[in-house]
Amino acid sequence: MAARTLFDKIWDDHVVERLEDETCILYIDRHLLHEVTSPQAFEGLRMTGRRLRHPEATVAVVDHNVPTTDRSQPIEEPQSRLQVETLERNVREFGVPYFPLQSPQQGIVHVVGPEQGISLPGMTIVCGDSHTSTHGAMGSLAFGIGTSEVEHVMATQTLLQKPAKNMRVTVEGQVGPGVTAKDIMLAIIGRIGTAGGTGHVIEFAGSAIRALDMAGRMTICNMSIEAGARAGLVAPDDTTFDYVRGRPFAPKDDAFELACAYWRTLTTDADAVFDTEVFLRAEDIVPNVTWGTSPEDVLPIDGVIPDPESCDDPAQAAAWRRMLDYMGLKVGEKIAGTKVDVVFIGSCTNSRIEDLRSAADIARGRKVAEGVRALIVPGSGLVKAQAEAEGLDRVFLDAGFEWREAGCSMCLGMNPDRLTAGQRCASTSNRNFEGRQGPGGRTHLCSPAMAAAAAVTGCLTDVRVFSGVAEAL
Amino acid sequence: MQKFTTLTAVAAPMPNENIDTDQIIPARFLKTIQRTGLGKFAFAAQRYDADGQERPDFVLNREPYRHAEILVTYDNFGCGSSREHAPWALLDFGVRCVIAPSFADIFYNNCFKNGILPIQLPREICDALMSDATMGANARLTVDLERQVVVRPDGEEIPFVVDPFRRHMLIEGLDDIALTLRHEGDISAYESERAKEKPWMPKIVLGSGS
Numbered sequence: 291m292a293a294r295t296l297f298d299k300i301w302d303d304h305v306v307e308r309l310e311d312e313t314c315i316l317y318i319d320r321h322l323l324h325e326v327t328s329p330q331a332f333e334g335l336r337m338t339g340r341r342l343r344h345p346e347a348t349v350a351v352v353d354h355n356v357p358t359t360d361r362s363q364p365i366e367e368p369q370s371r372l373q374v375e376t377l378e379r380n381v382r383e384f385g386v387p388y389f390p391l392q393s394p395q396q397g398i399v400h401v402v403g404p405e406q407g408i409s410l411p412g413m414t415i416v417c418g419d420s421h422t423s424t425h426g427a428m429g430s431l432a433f434g435i436g437t438s439e440v441e442h443v444m445a446t447q448t449l450l451q452k453p454a455k456n457m458r459v460t461v462e463g464q465v466g467p468g469v470t471a472k473d474i475m476l477a478i479i480g481r482i483g484t485a486g487g488t489g490h491v492i493e494f495a496g497s498a499i500r501a502l503d504m505a506g507r508m509t510i511c512n513m514s515i516e517a518g519a520r521a522g523l524v525a526p527d528d529t530t531f532d533y534v535r536g537r538p539f540a541p542k543d544d545a546f547e548l549a550c551a552y553w554r555t556l557t558t559d560a561d562a563v564f565d566t567e568v569f570l571r572a573e574d575i576v577p578n579v580t581w582g583t584s585p586e587d588v589l590p591i592d593g594v595i596p597d598p599e600s601c602d603d604p605a606q607a608a609a610w611r612r613m614l615d616y617m618g619l620k621v622g623e624k625i626a627g628t629k630v631d632v633v634f635i636g637s638c639t640n641s642r643i644e645d646l647r648s649a650a651d652i653a654r655g656r657k658v659a660e661g662v663r664a665l666i667v668p669g670s671g672l673v674k675a676q677a678e679a680e681g682l683d684r685v686f687l688d689a690g691f692e693w694r695e696a697g698c699s700m701c702l703g704m705n706p707d708r709l710t711a712g713q714r715c716a717s718t719s720n721r722n723f724e725g726r727q728g729p730g731g732r733t734h735l736c737s738p739a740m741a742a743a744a745a746v747t748g749c750l751t752d753v754r755v756f757s758g759v760a761e762a763l
Numbered sequence: 764m765q766k767f768t769t770l771t772a773v774a775a776p777m778p779n780e781n782i783d784t785d786q787i788i789p790a791r792f793l794k795t796i797q798r799t800g801l802g803k804f805a806f807a808a809q810r811y812d813a814d815g816q817e818r819p820d821f822v823l824n825r826e827p828y829r830h831a832e833i834l835v836t837y838d839n840f841g842c843g844s845s846r847e848h849a850p851w852a853l854l855d856f857g858v859r860c861v862i863a864p865s866f867a868d869i870f871y872n873n874c875f876k877n878g879i880l881p882i883q884l885p886r887e888i889c890d891a892l893m894s895d896a897t898m899g900a901n902a903r904l905t906v907d908l909e910r911q912v913v914v915r916p917d918g919e920e921i922p923f924v925v926d927p928f929r930r931h932m933l934i935e936g937l938d939d940i941a942l943t944l945r946h947e948g949d950i951s952a953y954e955s956e957r958a959k960e961k962p963w964m965p966k967i968v969l970g971s972g973s
């Protein structure tokens with residue numbers, strides 16, 4: 291057989307039938323649902339009298355709309371409440387396993403899936419949410435779909451899909467102190483652009499990727515969609531298997547060993563050919579932050595705001611001018627030192643226990659700067675409980691951070707956690723689009739440690755200052 | 764799904780790259796549990812000021828573009844979130860066709876499921892169509908999916924490519940689920956094979972976990 295990539299192997303293993311012009315019926319192992327992109331799909335099933343083919347391959351959570359404060363009261367906002375209640379009615383009617391708002395396992399769908407062992411290596415995993423790419427860190431083919439496709443999976447447990455192109459991003463070497471998975475991924479997006487991965491599935495490879503823990507791999511795969519890719523993948527290895535072992539819904543004992551033997555075959559063949567290859571040296575990557583309103587507008591924290599006049603393409607120059615205006619930034623100024631109003635540590639990109647530990651390391655014994663509002667929103671109830679067991683909640687509360695319940699929160703501001711017009715935020719989320727965190731809000735994407743550094747200094751700051759690796763301003 | 768065969772309509776120019784789905788329909792409007800009614804919120808941030816009044820300078824607030832059924836735009840249209848609310852909002856506004864040099868994958872897919880035709884054409888051709896789209900009352904294009912051409916106001920025909928399967932589904936207004944269910948036998952056969960090959964594959968039943 292011809293040499294195949296990891297993507298090719300997972301794909302081939304899930305093809306039910308090849309139709310005309312490369313379109314395949316692709317089998318889906320796991321279908322994750324949340325309250326925002328599922329109501330119309332359930333409605334579609336009901337209208338056509340179709341059944342949900344495999345409730346036991348489906349899981350639902352509430353995350354996008356939910357308040358991150360007191361959960362003992364009903365949701366105040368009537369439309370958010372209706373969406374949550376609609377999901378609850380649907381899961382009852384169709385028999386879908388569901389983690390309700392009050393359950394300790396509730397959280398962001400992309401945190402809950404891996405944490406519960408619902409997302410496993412070699413699977414095809416879909417969800418009506420673009421950041422489904424996160425689960426690719428498990429070595430699974432995981433991608434976001436629209437609501438019509440959600441309905442298609444519900445009714446058939448399959449999707450009509452064409453194979454993607456193969457791209458490999460290799461990061462070799464060892465990153466310096468203070469440089470995290472988030473910085474690696476921002477560097478990759480800065481390099482290839484937000485459309486760089488369009489039509490591709492990206493496999494992340496190289497020693498710097500292998501060295502990452504699962505949380506870091508999830509951060510990387512999560513933002514594959516920001517590079518335009520359909521999905522991101524990291525080949526499963528011992529780090530993966532150690533993570534999976536013992537998770538509530540993972541196979542146990544002999545079944546685990548059997549599964550693991552199969553998972554070990556899931557690597558790209560040595561002579562497989564990729565349509566596109568990109569190489570980065572880990573040593574070149576520094577803590578990064580975005581300055582514009584697209585995730586590709588990345589700057590090293592020691593960089594200066596770029597000049598639109600330096601753009602060759604007039605359309606690009608116009609786009610930069612508009613961004614600078616929206617972001618309220620001046621050409622030629624250092625990005626470090628830019629004052630922030632809000633700090634948001636959370637989202638499916640960076641809300642796992644490892645992320646909170648790294649933020650706590652900076653927050654410990656310091657105080658949130660005067661006039662800054664800083665929120666910590668754990669990715670799931672279990673992450674929150676773990677952090678509390680480690681005393682991280684005390685670290686944050688003593689420093690003046692808000693310690694909240696799990697959910698999407700200020701990543702997209704569908705619940706009351708929103709920026710107001712003109713507010714500037716250092717955020718560990720994945721999108722800095724205009725108005726993403728609230729109409730008129732200004733977002734700077736960065737790592738949890740960098741966000742914590744911004745909280746305690748009141749401005750975008752090189753986190754390496756605290757370890758003496760970089761010089762203070 | 765509504766069929767798409769040919770369309771002659773006003774084309775609105777949106778000469779920006781990376782128009783993301785948060786711009787097409789901001790998150791605060793995703794709380795609906797229906798597919799319809801989102802048209803009035805399409806491009807809300809650009810279309811309305813803080814008091815909810817229309818901004819006269821936004822293209823879709825001007826005649827004849829209020830009635831645009833075609834959008835001409837630049838690279839990476841529809842990037843960002845997978846929300847199908849984006850094509851629903853466009854459709855509810857009246858848009859049936861978007862022309863751009865490139866589209867984000869999920870958005871591109873979502874269009875076909877809703878009877879919207881996304882057409883990918885090289886940047887130079889989009890530039891020419893962009894200037895057609897600025898001709899106000901004369902900014903009318905014809906999109907003929909059967910012949911796979913866009914007809915410019917001066918009569919010039921520009922061929923485009925779309926994959927035959929999707930073209931067929933759109934022209935006939937077919938539902939993919941019904942089509943896939945015709946392969947029910949193959950799906951069941953795959954499932955029994957999978958049960959043999961991957962006996963470890965867990966079923967998710969609450970109470971069986973932790």
Ligand code: SF4
Nearest residue numbers: 421637638698701702
């Ligand atoms: S945290 Fe943000 S990006 Fe992730 S699923 Fe929620 S809204 Fe989407």
